[in-house]
Amino acid sequence: xxxxxxxxxxxxxxxxxxxxxxxxxxxxxxxxxxxxxxxxxxxxxxxxxxxxxxxxxxxxxxxxxxxxxxxxxxxxxxxxxxxxxxxxxxxxxxxxxxxxxxxxxxxxxxxxxxxxxxxxxxxxxxxxxxxxxxxxxxxxxxxxxxxxxxxxxxxxxxxxxxxxxxxxxxxxxxxxxxxxxxxxxxxxxxxxxxxxxxxxxxxxxxxxxxxxxxxxxxxxxxxxxxxxxxxxxxxxxxxxxxxxxxxxxxxxxxxxxxxxxxxxxxxxxxxxxxxxxxxxxxxxxxxxxxxxxxxxxxxxxxxxxxxxx
Amino acid sequence: xxxxxxxxxxxxxxxxxxxxxxxxxxxxxxxxxxxxxxxxxxxxxxxxxxxxxxxxxxxxxxxxxxxxxxxxxxxxxxxxxxxxxxxxxxxxxxxxxxxxxxxxxxxxxxxxxxxxxxxxxxxxxxxxxxxxxxxxxxxxxxxxxxxxxxxxxxxxxxxxxxxxxxxxxxxxxxxxxxxxxxxxxxxxxxxxxxxxxxxxxxxxxxxxxxxxxxxxxxxxxxxxxxxxxxxxxxxxxxxxxxxxxxxxxxxxxxxxxxxxxxxxxxxxxxxxxxxxxxxxxxxxxxxxxxxxxxxxxxxxxxxx
Numbered sequence: 001x002x003x004x005x006x007x008x009x010x011x012x013x014x015x016x017x018x019x020x021x022x023x024x025x026x027x028x029x030x031x032x033x034x035x036x037x038x039x040x041x042x043x044x045x046x047x048x049x050x051x052x053x054x055x056x057x058x059x060x061x062x063x064x065x066x067x068x069x070x071x072x073x074x075x076x077x078x079x080x081x082x083x084x085x086x087x088x089x090x091x092x093x094x095x096x097x098x099x100x101x102x103x104x105x106x107x108x109x110x111x112x113x114x115x116x117x118x119x120x121x122x123x124x125x126x127x128x129x130x131x132x133x134x135x136x137x138x139x140x141x142x143x144x145x146x147x148x149x150x151x152x153x154x155x156x157x158x159x160x161x162x163x164x165x166x167x168x169x170x171x172x173x174x175x176x177x178x179x180x181x182x183x184x185x186x187x188x189x190x191x192x193x194x195x196x197x198x199x200x201x202x203x204x205x206x207x208x209x210x211x212x213x214x215x216x217x218x219x220x221x222x223x224x225x226x227x228x229x230x231x232x233x234x235x236x237x238x239x240x241x242x243x244x245x246x247x248x249x250x251x252x253x254x255x256x257x258x259x260x261x262x263x264x265x266x267x268x269x270x271x272x273x274x275x276x277x278x279x280x281x282x283x284x285x286x287x288x289x290x291x292x293x294x295x296x297x298x299x300x301x302x303x304x305x306x307x308x309x
Numbered sequence: 310x311x312x313x314x315x316x317x318x319x320x321x322x323x324x325x326x327x328x329x330x331x332x333x334x335x336x337x338x339x340x341x342x343x344x345x346x347x348x349x350x351x352x353x354x355x356x357x358x359x360x361x362x363x364x365x366x367x368x369x370x371x372x373x374x375x376x377x378x379x380x381x382x383x384x385x386x387x388x389x390x391x392x393x394x395x396x397x398x399x400x401x402x403x404x405x406x407x408x409x410x411x412x413x414x415x416x417x418x419x420x421x422x423x424x425x426x427x428x429x430x431x432x433x434x435x436x437x438x439x440x441x442x443x444x445x446x447x448x449x450x451x452x453x454x455x456x457x458x459x460x461x462x463x464x465x466x467x468x469x470x471x472x473x474x475x476x477x478x479x480x481x482x483x484x485x486x487x488x489x490x491x492x493x494x495x496x497x498x499x500x501x502x503x504x505x506x507x508x509x510x511x512x513x514x515x516x517x518x519x520x521x522x523x524x525x526x527x528x529x530x531x532x533x534x535x536x537x538x539x540x541x542x543x544x545x546x547x548x549x550x551x552x553x554x555x556x557x558x559x560x561x562x563x564x565x566x567x568x569x570x571x572x573x574x575x576x577x578x579x580x581x582x583x584x585x586x587x588x589x590x591x592x593x594x595x596x597x598x599x600x601x602x603x604x605x606x607x608x609x610x611x612x613x
Binding site: 048096099100101102103104106107108110111112114115118119121122228229232235236239243269271272274275276277278279282283286 | 424
């Protein structure tokens with residue numbers, strides 16, 4: 001079934017010309033990259049990193065600044081921006097985080113996220129301050145929505161592939177081991193520091209490239225993207241899907257992206273409803289939407305037992 | 310030669326008065342921050358959850374007072390008391406509906422984090438809708454200031470605030486040390502299992518600790534709002550400062566809050582005076598980073 005959906009999504013824009021739907025799907029791809037890379041560090045590795053959305057935004061800003069000020073072709077900027085962001089993240093977040101227990105990482109990374117707008121205002125000359133970075137060049141000349149669509153889709157598929165590979169690999173198992181039982185993992189010889197740095201680097205890299213792509217598409221980027229609303233929405237995408245239940249995060253992202261758009265008509269009530277949605281989700285689906293599949297399995301299992309006995 | 314001497318003396322005089330006035334503002338800010346961080350610390354110290362709706366609850370407490378002041382003819386003091394009471398009730402409701410159900414699951418630390426974030430969002434937008442987006446102002450308690458030689462040393466309102474904060478700290482100390490409920494709270498904070506053995510109902514203690522925390526937070530919002538203005542988006546800034554203070558104090562320690570608040574408040578006053586307000590958020594971030602690198606346990610490891 002997943003293959004069918006994939007096929008539909010791939011051929012869609014070739015046959016239909018509905019730019020609104022294309023745009024929505026593009027958004028979905030971008031946020032899916034951010035959310036699934038966040039799930040990697042939050043759900044699989046169990047590291048309470050709350051600064052992920054900041055990585056996305058920094059990646060976007062860097063890509064825009066590089067494209068505007070340096071004679072590098074815009075198409076490479078997201079990649080370059082991604083590399084720089086990753087380095088910055090590793091130095092400022094991952095390294096301190098190595099020594100801190102769970103809640104401190106959460107606080108510190110959240111604070112990082114919340115301090116960036118002020119930093120942006122101070123570097124006004126490069127970043128455009130509170131007005132944001134404008135007139136970011138598009139990825140290449142004569143680019144159209146449809147190109148962005150396929151680039152984003154390609155990037156998403158690549159991200160999912162990478163994440164899938166990591167989860168199945170020994171690194172992925174190391175993440176999970178550290179999350180569930182750190183002492184035991186250490187006793188097995190798993191180097192906690194190395195693994196933590198790895199997971200920060202990978203997730204930050206993916207998110208920041210997505211940020212770069214996003215920035216070039218919208219042609220501008222502002223500090224509002226760092227607002228608490230974006231942060232909470234993205235966190236809900238991850239949470240709703242189920243932390244550490246891999247494909248679940250895609251469900252969560254889809255739900256939030258479309259709900260956000262759907263509720264846009266509500267005006268001011270929108271964020272209220274979204275906040276309430278978060279509360280509702282955490283209370284009733286603490287393990288994410290994938291719980292529904294669990295319950296289905298249980299129900300099917302019981303039915304099978306009844307039939308057999 | 311005489312004129313040079315006079316020049317030097319008056320510069321020294323000016324410097325001293327500048328430093329003194331910065332110090333005074335520092336103490337005022339400290340007292341506000343101490344109150345604000347108290348609610349957060351009490352909740353964390355006992356229940357071990359971090360209430361991310363903290364800043365927004367403070368704002369809401371202030372909004373309640375504003376609303377009561379403008380809609381009813383009640384006196385200032387009554388409005389504050391009613392607001393504190395309502396916040397207490399809200400705290401109980403939040404605890405039983407949102408926190409208690411989550412405590413049973415193994416990932417309660419992350420889920421309470423997310424749910425309080427969501428709650429913060431709801432409160433922020435609810436306040437926006439219910440009270441309107443404009444900046445509100447709560448009047449100061451008393452007008453005028455203490456003067457000396459044409460210099461205004463400290464306004465009566467600020468002095469009042471400091472006295473109120475000191476009174477509140479003493480009251481809390483009395484509550485925790487002498488009353489049965491207060492001692493129960495301390496028992497749970499120090500040793501949850503032990504408290505259970507002697508028959509203390511942990512979840513009930515959690516509920517009124519949470520409610521007290523929310524009530525204090527709402528009250529701190531009133532204090533803060535009477536000095537600065539009131540907009541719903543300030544909640545998140547206060548939350549951030551709150552948690553830097555709480556971490557510096559040592560998570561769960563109330564005596565630590567006192568020292569941390571003083572240190573951070575006075576530092577902020579000096580930074581903002583000598584470098585400009587624009588550097589204040591960066592200062593908080595750097596301060597937090599330094600604390601986490603060198604002493605993440607904070608100043609005091611006392612449990613309440």
